[in-house]
Every structure is written in structure tokens, then in C-alpha cells.
Amino acid sequence: MKLGFIGTGKIASSVIIGICNSKIKFKQIIISPRNKRVANNLKKKFKKVKIAKNNQDVVNKSNWIFLSITPKVGDKIIKNLKFKSSQIIISFISTINLSQLKKMIKVKSKIIRAIPLPPISLKKGPVPICPPNKKVKNFFDQIGSTVEIKNEKLSINFWSTSGMMAAYYDMLRVMSDWLVKKGVKRQDAQKYITSLFSALSEDAFVNSKKELKYLVKESQTPKGLNEQGLKEMTKKGVYKSVVNTLNSIHKRLNK
Ligand SMILES: NC(=O)c1ccc[n+]([C@@H]2O[C@H](COP(=O)([O-])OP(=O)(O)OC[C@H]3O[C@@H](n4cnc5c(N)ncnc54)[C@H](OP(=O)(O)O)[C@@H]3O)[C@@H](O)[C@H]2O)c1
Numbered sequence: 001m002k003l004g005f006i007g008t009g010k011i012a013s014s015v016i017i018g019i020c021n022s023k024i025k026f027k028q029i030i031i032s033p034r035n036k037r038v039a040n041n042l043k044k045k046f047k048k049v050k051i052a053k054n055n056q057d058v059v060n061k062s063n064w065i066f067l068s069i070t071p072k073v074g075d076k077i078i079k080n081l082k083f084k085s086s087q088i089i090i091s092f093i094s095t096i097n098l099s100q101l102k103k104m105i106k107v108k109s110k111i112i113r114a115i116p117l118p119p120i121s122l123k124k125g126p127v128p129i130c131p132p133n134k135k136v137k138n139f140f141d142q143i144g145s146t147v148e149i150k151n152e153k154l155s156i157n158f159w160s161t162s163g164m165m166a167a168y169y170d171m172l173r174v175m176s177d178w179l180v181k182k183g184v185k186r187q188d189a190q191k192y193i194t195s196l197f198s199a200l201s202e203d204a205f206v207n208s209k210k211e212l213k214y215l216v217k218e219s220q221t222p223k224g225l226n227e228q229g230l231k232e233m234t235k236k237g238v239y240k241s242v243v244n245t246l247n248s249i250h251k252r253l254n255k
Pocket of ligand 1: 006007008010012032034035036069071077093094115117
């Protein structure tokens with residue numbers, strides 16, 4: 001099987017690294033020449049990665065095509081590409097929906113939307129796909145955990161929460177910077193904060209069948225530091241603002 005990527009930015013390179021370090025059987029990965037630096041790095045790192053002449057060359061040489069471009073670029077270029085009905089097209093583009101993709105692609109190929117996230121390079125993290133597709137599910141299960149979603153409207157709810165990644169990392173950055181200002185070496189500060197939150201996330205994941213409110217409760221001692229932290233953040237409206245932000249991302253995706 002030959003896998004083609006149109007757009008070679010952050011998400012394409014994370015997926016390609018995940019694939020190349022996994023047991024997925026494939027013949028070749030064909031990438032578009034953009035972004036040049038990322039494309040050359042991937043080619044240097046992995047023998048099976050080849051750089052195509054242009055976007056149409058990627059389509060012509062691949063069985064599966066991953067659309068890893070921004071919505072603006074997608075609007076401009078997808079309609080000019082000639083696909084075959086035997087191809088599977090997987091779109092990572094967050095704000096172009098299935099019916100718009102069908103119109104742009106014209107031929108009756110299988111079109112799946114998927115939202116992998118950067119930790120896929122470590123073969124970790126959820127990959128919501130819509131509509132369900134067995135082959136695509138088996139593929140992503142080898143580099144993450146696929147969540148099949150029947151209804152596109154429902155899938156938008158998942159896409160919305162994935163818009164909070166940068167905000168999450170920024171919280172880690174703010175705490176690390178705070179430690180640095182208190183005189184801790186940057187490397188030690190970042191190691192402490194990232195390993196603390198990695199452990200907390202792992203604990204939450206292992207216990208994800210239990211309601212999360214129990215973890216919130218169990219991590220507080222009466223009158224303790226965590227109780228103070230939670231109370232102050234709640235009073236300042238931090239969690240309300242999380243919900244408001246999710247609502248506004250959701251609104252944008254629903255357009
Ligand atoms: N980043 C994430 O975590 C993530 C997760 C899930 C889904 N997505 C979605 O995936 C898509 C890509 O996101 P990204 O973060 O990977 O963006 P990105 O890093 O900006 O990558 C976009 C890529 O598209 C290339 N490009 C621009 N114009 C092109 C053209 N005419 N033909 C071919 N390639 C072209 C860019 O090349 P140049 O640098 O040369 O312009 C770049 O390699 C977006 O729709 C985003 O919503 C992203």
C-alpha cells in the first residue's frame with residue numbers, strides 16, 4: 001500500500017513518524033514538496049519516504065491520500081486534484097465537512113475525516129474518525145486509539161475538545177515559567193511540571209471508567225493546598241471560561 005500526504009506540516013509529520021515507527025505494512029509514503037524543510041527531514045530519517053513533484057503526483061502515486069493542509073489551502077487546491085474512485089481519502093482538515101469534501105473530490109472515493117493529534121508520533125492518543133471504516137480504524141489503532149463516530153454532528157463535539165491542546169500546554173508553560181522566576185533552572189522546572197502532569201494524566205486515563213469528579217475529590221485534603229487551588233480557580237471563573245471556549249470553538253466548527 002502507498003500512502004500519500006498533501007501538506008507536510010505539524011500533523012502530517014507526526015502521523016508519518018508514528019507510521020514509520022509502527023508495525024503498519026506499507027510500501028511507500030509519498031509526500032508533497034511543501035514544507036520543504038519538514039519534507040527533507042522526513043526523507044532523510046525514513047527510507048520509505050519519497051518527495052513527489054507536486055500535489056497531483058502525490059495523488060497519482062498513492063492508494064490512500066491524507067489531506068494535511070489548512071482549510072484555506074484545502075478550499076483552493078482540492079477541487080483541482082484528480083482522484084480515483086478506488087482511493088481512500090482521509091482528511092485531517094478540521095473545518096471542511098464531508099459534504100463539502102465530496103463536492104470538491106467529485107469521484108466516488110471513500111472519504112473519511114480523522115483528527116489525529118501530535119502525540120500520534122509516539123503512537124499515543126485518540127483518533128476520532130467519521131464515518132466509521134474498518135480499514136481506517138485498523139490502521140489508526142496501530143498508532144493510537146481510534147474512536148469511530150457515526151454522525152458528523154456528534155464528531156464536532158470531539159473536534160471541539162481537541163482545540164484545547166495549545167491552552168493545555170500553555171498552562172504547563174505558565175507553571176514552568178513561574179518556577180523559573182522563583183530561581184529554579186528551566187530544565188528542572190520543565191522536567192518537574194511535565195512529569196507531574198504526565199503522571200496525573202496517566203492516573204486519570206487508567207481510572208477513566210470512574211467519574212472524574214472522584215479524582216478531583218480524592219486529590220484534595222480538607223483545608224489543604226489543592227482545595228485552595230481549586231476554590232480560587234473556580235472563584236476566578238477559570239472552569240466557566242473552559243466551557244465558554246469549548247462552546248465558541250464548537251460554534252465555529254458547526255458553521
Ligand atoms: N496540528 C494539529 O494538532 C492538528 C490536529 C488535527 C488536525 N489538524 C488539521 O490538519 C491540517 C494541517 O494542520 P497542521 O497543524 O499540520 O498545519 P501546518 O503545520 O501549517 O501544515 C500545513 C502544510 O500545508 C502545506 N501547504 C500550504 N500550501 C500548500 C499547497 N498549495 N499544496 C500543498 N501543501 C501546502 C504547508 O507548506 P508550507 O509550510 O510550505 O506553506 C504545510 O506543510 C489543518 O487543517 C488542521 O486543522 C491539525
